[in-house]
Amino acid sequence: MAASGTGRVRDLGRPLTWGMSGYAISVLVGTGKSTVAQALAERLLRSVHVRGDAFRRMVVNGAVEMIPPPSEKGLSSGHVLWPRSVSAVRDAPPGGWRRNRSTRESTTLNEILVQGSVAAGFEEVREEFAAVVAEEPGGPGAQLAAYVHGRQVVDLWAGEEMTGDSLTGVFSSTKGAATLTVALLVQDGVLDLDEPVARSWPEFTAGGKGGITLRDVLTHRSGLVGVEGGLPLEEIADDRVIAARIAGQRPLWRPGTAYGYGGFVTFAIVGEVVRRVTGQSIQEHYEERIRAPYGLDLYLGLPEALEERYLDVLPWLATPEMLEAFAANNTPSPHSIGGMSYNLSVFQVADVLDFPNHRVVRALGQASGGGVGSARGLAALYAAAISEVDGRAPLLKPDTLAEFSMIHSTGKDLVGGDRAHYAVGFKAEGLSYPFLSANAFGHDGSAGSEAFADPRGGVAYGYTRRRAAFGFYAPENNRLAAAVMRAATAIS
Numbered sequence: 001m002a003a004s005g006t007g008r009v010r011d012l013g014r015p016l017t018w019g020m021s022g023y024a025i026s027v028l029v030g031t032g033k034s035t036v037a038q039a040l041a042e043r044l045l046r047s048v049h050v051r052g053d054a055f056r057r058m059v060v061n062g063a064v065e066m067i068p069p070p071s072e073k074g075l076s077s078g079h080v081l082w083p084r085s086v087s088a089v090r091d092a093p094p095g096g097w098r099r100n101r102s103t104r105e106s107t108t109l110n111e112i113l114v115q116g117s118v119a120a121g122f123e124e125v126r127e128e129f130a131a132v133v134a135e136e137p138g139g140p141g142a143q144l145a146a147y148v149h150g151r152q153v154v155d156l157w158a159g160e161e162m163t164g165d166s167l168t169g170v171f172s173s174t175k176g177a178a179t180l181t182v183a184l185l186v187q188d189g190v191l192d193l194d195e196p197v198a199r200s201w202p203e204f205t206a207g208g209k210g211g212i213t214l215r216d217v218l219t220h221r222s223g224l225v226g227v228e229g230g231l232p233l234e235e236i237a238d239d240r241v242i243a244a245r246i247a248g249q250r251p252l253w254r255p256g257t258a259y260g261y262g263g264f265v266t267f268a269i270v271g272e273v274v275r276r277v278t279g280q281s282i283q284e285h286y287e288e289r290i291r292a293p294y295g296l297d298l299y300l301g302l303p304e305a306l307e308e309r310y311l312d313v314l315p316w317l318a319t320p321e322m323l324e325a326f327a328a329n330n331t332p333s334p335h336s337i338g339g340m341s342y343n344l345s346v347f348q349v350a351d352v353l354d355f356p357n358h359r360v361v362r363a364l365g366q367a368s369g370g371g372v373g374s375a376r377g378l379a380a381l382y383a384a385a386i387s388e389v390d391g392r393a394p395l396l397k398p399d400t401l402a403e404f405s406m407i408h409s410t411g412k413d414l415v416g417g418d419r420a421h422y423a424v425g426f427k428a429e430g431l432s433y434p435f436l437s438a439n440a441f442g443h444d445g446s447a448g449s450e451a452f453a454d455p456r457g458g459v460a461y462g463y464t465r466r467r468a469a470f471g472f473y474a475p476e477n478n479r480l481a482a483a484v485m486r487a488a489t490a491i492s
Helices: 038-046 123-135 174-187 214-218 239-246 266-278 282-294 304-309 320-329 337-341 349-357 359-364 375-386 398-405 476-491
Strands: 007-010 026-029 048-052 058-060 064-066 079-083 097-103 106-118 141-148 151-159 168-171 371-373 441-444 450-454 459-465
Touching: 106 123, 123 141, 123 151, 123 476, 141 375, 141 476, 151 375, 151 476, 168 349, 174 266, 174 282, 174 375, 174 398, 174 441, 214 266, 239 266, 266 282, 282 375, 304 359, 349 359, 375 450, 375 459, 450 476, 459 476
Parallel strands: 026 064
Antiparallel strands: 007 026, 048 079, 058 064, 058 097, 097 106, 106 151, 141 151, 141 459, 168 371, 441 450, 450 459
16 A cells, blocks of 8 residues: 555544553545645554455554545445554554454444464464454454463464354364374384284275275275265264274275365274374373373373363354355265265265364364364374474484375375375375475364474464354465464574
8 A cells, every 4th residue: 555645643632652551543544635634644644554345443452543435435445454563563462452343334343353472573473363263254263372492482362252262173184193292103113104004903804995094094095985875973083983894895996096085084094004003092191191291181092181272163154155166066966076074974064064073073083183272282282293302302213204295196186186195194285375394294173173394494384263264165264374484484
């Protein structure tokens, strides 16, 4: 936005003082000439930029009030103005910044309080997070955390019930925790990625699966994406039930020739190998070797004593037009590859999003999608994987890190399409976010959670949201992760 006299500033009845708490300025963006000193107008205009497609009101500590009214002639309506400079909010209180929203039809304000802290140099991340939650329809609830070289630099949250300690369903971000557990067992020499699954699990040989390796399963190249005929909730919540059902199935394609995402079943297969080789489940290994030693708020099996901290995942919001478009392009047959991956013989979309809201799912901690956690827990998981944290050496040694972050499956996922690319167990995040390095790895989740590590920059990122993102995709992660990476690069 140009820093010229293209804005009008009107007095709200208080002294016009910039950047000091207890004063307010209202800004109208349009073509009228300035009615206040040109210097003040130019300073104000330099500090804002337009963010579109919503009519909003914003207050920062009572210092700056910006209201772009749609009714006044010559004004640019339907846009949001945010202070761009850190100086505009340097007086923000320890409790955080307040963002007020309204619509054209109502002047009732819904206050959004962004809480938490950021390290010096990461103020832009806080601003971006504040903008994201202010734009979120239907009442926001989100958390954002990040580490750089083992030091936490971002810890933010917003939402009526959300706190930094809140736990919610992270869906397939669970796979990151499960994969890190498997990586440690490979690092120890207990598991071999290239050993056939059937060597430790003879029943798996049925249906021509005798040559499928652990690597094939972890890279989604096994031809096994779901249980034929589907499973009811109580059964698909249980990895051992899934494993028993899938043992007799035939692959849907020749193993190794294509890849397709096994949403609910991948780590039931891997978990059965782990159980047969070690006598313990993935969940038990994770708890003993990773979660408990680091005190992570990320659970594969939520203790009942922590249930009071859990916030249900809320269904996504969409217009009828959005739903119609989604249904036209995302309604596979229950017996198709995509339908099997999402258990659509039994589930509807709403059931997928409601999955972690059932106690049986949270209690068992199904290793493909039943995890419960916070942004802090997700970010700390990946920080522990690549960095020294609290005097502990990184969990992954260089050779293990290189093996599990190497891109294996790219092109077109038979379930997820062109956007899904995989390393070993993890997603190949460098192909999803071009500002990350080639060997960045992590995993997102259906409601919009995201978590990754970028070993080159020593960055670990975690994000959760309470209300599911429409279409199983949360585009705000592009903005938030990019802001984190810019700040991390600037301080390095």
